Amino acid sequence: MNFPIEAVRAQFPALRSGRVYFDTPGGTQICESAIARMVLHLRDGTANSGGAFVTSIETDALSDQAHAAMAELLGGRPDEIAFGPNMTSLTFALSRALAREWAEGDELICTRLEHDANVSPWLQAARDRGMTVRWLDFDPETGRWKLEELKALLQPQTRLVALGMASNALGTINPVAEAVKIVRAHSDALVFVDAVQSVPHIVTDVEALGADFLACSPYKFFGPHQGVLWARAETVERVEAYRVRPAGNHGAHRFETGTPSFEGQAAALGTIEYLEWLGGQLDPQADGRRGRLVAAMQGCVRYEEHLGARLLAGLASIPGLKLWGPPTMEGRVPTFSFTIEGHHPDNIAEHLAENGVFAWSGSFYAVEVTARLGLDAAGGLLRVGLCHYNNAEEVDRLIEALQAL
Numbered sequence: 001m002n003f004p005i006e007a008v009r010a011q012f013p014a015l016r017s018g019r020v021y022f023d024t025p026g027g028t029q030i031c032e033s034a035i036a037r038m039v040l041h042l043r044d045g046t047a048n049s050g051g052a053f054v055t056s057i058e059t060d061a062l063s064d065q066a067h068a069a070m071a072e073l074l075g076g077r078p079d080e081i082a083f084g085p086n087m088t089s090l091t092f093a094l095s096r097a098l099a100r101e102w103a104e105g106d107e108l109i110c111t112r113l114e115h116d117a118n119v120s121p122w123l124q125a126a127r128d129r130g131m132t133v134r135w136l137d138f139d140p141e142t143g144r145w146k147l148e149e150l151k152a153l154l155q156p157q158t159r160l161v162a163l164g165m166a167s168n169a170l171g172t173i174n175p176v177a178e179a180v181k182i183v184r185a186h187s188d189a190l191v192f193v194d195a196v197q198s199v200p201h202i203v204t205d206v207e208a209l210g211a212d213f214l215a216c217s218p219y220k221f222f223g224p225h226q227g228v229l230w231a232r233a234e235t236v237e238r239v240e241a242y243r244v245r246p247a248g249n250h251g252a253h254r255f256e257t258g259t260p261s262f263e264g265q266a267a268a269l270g271t272i273e274y275l276e277w278l279g280g281q282l283d284p285q286a287d288g289r290r291g292r293l294v295a296a297m298q299g300c301v302r303y304e305e306h307l308g309a310r311l312l313a314g315l316a317s318i319p320g321l322k323l324w325g326p327p328t329m330e331g332r333v334p335t336f337s338f339t340i341e342g343h344h345p346d347n348i349a350e351h352l353a354e355n356g357v358f359a360w361s362g363s364f365y366a367v368e369v370t371a372r373l374g375l376d377a378a379g380g381l382l383r384v385g386l387c388h389y390n391n392a393e394e395v396d397r398l399i400e401a402l403q404a405l
Helices: 005-009 013-017 032-044 054-074 087-099 120-129 147-153 176-186 251-255 262-282 288-315 345-354 367-373 392-403
Strands: 081-084 107-111 132-136 158-164 190-194 213-216 227-231 321-324 335-340 360-362 381-385
Touching: 032 054, 032 262, 054 081, 054 227, 054 262, 054 288, 081 087, 081 251, 081 262, 087 120, 087 190, 087 213, 087 227, 087 251, 107 120, 120 132, 132 147, 147 176, 158 176, 176 190, 227 251, 262 288, 288 321, 288 335, 288 392, 345 360, 345 381, 345 392
Parallel strands: 107 132, 107 158, 158 190, 190 213
Antiparallel strands: 081 227, 213 227, 321 335, 335 381, 360 381
């Protein structure tokens, strides 16, 4: 693979420890440029927004840069970007705002393949407004939606369809663009997309996707603990957000009530700058920041597919191991969940940790997924997740540790 893995790994200080970070679906390590941006903002003088003095002016300029950079990563516009403490908080805020216009008898659609941050906000809104929730199921054998059932779920009273771009439990990349087309053809419902697990691994283009809202988390793609909400300009202007009266009400910024983490926005800007650097390494002819960001993600896809295939081959050598979700790298991000006969997932995670390999066990907040798979009583799943800073040697360490169980 023609991928600058050593140069990439040099950008992540945490990797110098020798630990194997396969806990990436729960949060990646942060890149050096994000750390530097955050420290620079705090060290040189931070301030609140809107002042006439230099630190406030510089903070406003920094925030504008962060919004513009995040918009380019997602393929949208700066006024369509809102930063928040995390994706979950932003989704709850949006659900409360949208529910102002919903009433008893209205309906929502969720899927069984979601992280609970794209389920509970809608369930609670439905409970409060007396709405019905309908469910799009997935096939436990393949880990893929039963998309052919979506049309029948849509009703004249459907107000929103909540979809996930990629499963944080099974790694499945879902056909969201196709689902949005079905929704548009048969309903006036809004579409919300949880892209937390997809943004770190594939090119994101909100315009091509066609949804109304999309949320993601920079700490899942090499940055700080922040959340990001993209809201389509013509849609969000119709939404009355819960906010204090002096707060801005322009575009998606209406969801940024209160003082944000400007240092977090600085680090998010540094993250985009890192990805832009990577894109320039992979394609020196890439045009503009968006072009370099697309080149970076396309390069990550190719590298992660290569590394993921190595991991899948290794998992196939483990006696009693059952992989849940897509069996190959086709149609998935490099997130892999499995069970091993005779071993509780928690015990596997502990064994891996003792060998310097970090992985998660349980449901990972994807409670609908483990329930649908019938794995709750058995402790859920063991999950390992790769990203573009991992290497083949780390994959081999994982397989050796599993073989030693």
